Amino acid sequence: MSILIEDSPRNLLAWIIQAVKSGDASGAVISPFATPVEGLRHRRSAEVMARGLRAEGANVWFDAQTHALQMAGVGDFRYYQGYNLWSGSRGDLSTGALRRDHLARVFDFQDQIEAAKLAPTMLLHHAETQTSELTLELAKEAVDLAPDCWLTIAGTAPFWESGNALDAHIGALAQLEPAGRAGGNVWGLQDS
Numbered sequence: 001m002s003i004l005i006e007d008s009p010r011n012l013l014a015w016i017i018q019a020v021k022s023g024d025a026s027g028a029v030i031s032p033f034a035t036p037v038e039g040l041r042h043r044r045s046a047e048v049m050a051r052g053l054r055a056e057g058a059n060v061w062f063d064a065q066t067h068a069l070q071m072a073g074v075g076d077f078r079y080y081q082g083y084n085l086w087s088g089s090r091g092d093l094s095t096g097a098l099r100r101d102h103l104a105r106v107f108d109f110q111d112q113i114e115a116a117k118l119a120p121t122m123l124l125h126h127a128e129t130q131t132s133e134l135t136l137e138l139a140k141e142a143v144d145l146a147p148d149c150w151l152t153i154a155g156t157a158p159f160w161e162s163g164n165a166l167d168a169h170i171g172a173l174a175q176l177e178p179a180g181r182a183g184g185n186v187w188g189l190q191d192s
Contacts, residue, residue, distance in 0.1 A: 002026035004061060007035045013044060013052050020058040027059025030115065033068065037082040050113035062113060064106045066091070066120035067154035083109065093122065099138050100145065107146050117149035117179070124155040127165035136172050143176045150180040 005016045006029040019025035030046050039045035044052070050060045064083075068074055069091040077090075086092070087101045103119065110117050119142035122135045139151050151173055160166065 002059070004029050004059065006063075007031055007049060009034050009043075013049055016053065016058065017056045020053075020056055025058075027061065028053055029061040029063050030113070031063055031065055032080045032083045032085070033065060033076065034079065036079040043079075046109075047113050050115060054114060060113065060115045061118055062106075062110045062115040063118055063152065064102075064109075064120040066093075066102070066106075067123040067152065070123040085109070093134065093138060096137075096141070099141055103138070103142050103145050107149070117146045119143075119146070119149045119151050119178075121152040121154050124153075124159040124169075126158055127155075127162040127169035132169055136169070139173055139176055139178070143178050148179045151176070151178045 003019075003025045004027050005012065005019060005025050007013075007016070012028075016025065016028045020027065028049070030049055032046075035046045035049055036043050037046050039048060046062065050062075053060045064085055066085075085102060085105045087105070088098050093099045093102060106120055107117055109115075119139060121138060122131055124132055124135060126132065142149050142151065153170070153173065162169075
């Protein structure tokens, strides 16, 4: 298993590179909530972060963190709003067209900064809900659009404790045969 360090508002490029060089991490996750798309006086841009990481042989990921939009208390969009991830209202995945557009925009940005393809998802509270069905549709559309993508699984404690329903949900995702899966608060880089 590899360890990825998520960038933070402290702009951790030097610290991440040190961790990669020492073998404690394999790369980093760039977040639209912590890393501005355009550089600021006190913050590196996502492109500069990605370039600096790649120069040191680190894995570069960009997590659109779409699932975070459904979390209570999310409200600091000062960097997020600079990313062009939505054609409609921020977080609106209600139609197939909006889902495909969001996926395309996320994948395009990942291509732009030469990051691995990581599909966005929605936050799940249980594995047998309309939201879990929508999440499966989003995952299928992601794999159809980018067969080399990894899928994100994001859930609250009740989701991870939903027993057979959780097994069925994960099984349905596995049947899509993505390049890989990343879930929970632990990033697992593994062959599928």
